[in-house]
Amino acid sequence: MFRIAAATALVLASPALATQEYILPTLFDVTGVASDDVLNIRAEPGTSSGIIGTLAPDARNIEVVEERRGWGRVNAGEGSGWVSMRFLAYRTDVWEPGELPAGFxxxxxxxxxxxxxxxxxxxxxxxxxxxxxxxxxxxxxxxxxxxxxxxxxxxxxxxxxxxxxxxxxxxxxxxxxxxxxxxxxxxxxxxxxxxxxxxx
Structure with a gap:
């Protein structure tokens, strides 16, 4: 009985697991960064890469245009760099049916x-x-x-x-x-x- 119930629960859960959270580009808010710290923007996706800019701990509406191995590409000034996706929370209100984001x-x-x-x-x-x-x-x-x-x-x-x-x-x-x-x-x-x- 337990096996049947577990299998049923797995089947019912599968569609939700397959739903894609987001498609890039979309907007994110910085999260999990201490109020006296910043989120580094790096030249390449990795913690050993040079820092080319920063985002405030309360920065909102950051556009991520590409993702690679847990790092997201963002624009900074006249260039682009990478931030750790671990510190970004995606916004669910960006791409509404039949509408454009405010900054489009x-x-x-x-x-x-x-x-x-x-x-x-x-x-x-x-x-x-x-x-x-x-x-x-x-x-x-x-x-x-x-x-x-x-x-x-x-x-x-x-x-x-x-x-x-x-x-x-x-x-x-x-x-x-x-x-x-x-x-x-x-x-x-x-x-x-x-x-x-x-x-x-």
Missing amino acids: RCLGTEPFWDARVEGADLVLRDPDNQDGDSRPVQAVLDTGIFRDPSRVVVAQEMTLFSHPQICSDGMSDRLFGLSATLVLHGKQPRLLSGCCSIQP
């Missing part, structure tokens, strides 16, 4: 561009248009997969695609966790490529 923005070079949702509009800025080209957002689409960061922002005459992939802005040593493709519709359609960040 995409950018690219050659040509330079920046796009973000402001209110009910998708706003595209470039060096020739600092005020921005604003288009009403018609929909924010997701894959339906739990906590999948992939998004499509459908706006009037603009469609922004983003999906998880390590991405470089080509201007710094920072790395991003989302690649972006922006399609401009109209009489002269254009395609712009770049990266996205969710860091507030």
Whole structure:
């Protein structure tokens, strides 16, 4: 009887065990660091690697774009480094169905561009248009997969695609966790490529 009950409990527990906690990139809060200490950002994933920056013991909304052997890659200044995932607690409120995180923005070079949702509009800025080209957002689409960061922002005459992939802005040593493709519709359609960040 005990064996049957134990086997049943194991079968019932299996789906929960298989559920993925998070998909990167996503946001984390620093945890388990003493109030008079800091969390070191290291050049490479390992305690013997040089320190290139720090995070405060109460730092929140830290974007992790990649994970390797218990270390998470974060951006620090114009570069990126690694922090121990043991001291990071992931936020469950980042990727909600049909929504974008508050800090979501995409950018690219050659040509330079920046796009973000402001209110009910998708706003595209470039060096020739600092005020921005604003288009009403018609929909924010997701894959339906739990906590999948992939998004499509459908706006009037603009469609922004983003999906998880390590991405470089080509201007710094920072790395991003989302690649972006922006399609401009109209009489002269254009395609712009770049990266996205969710860091507030």
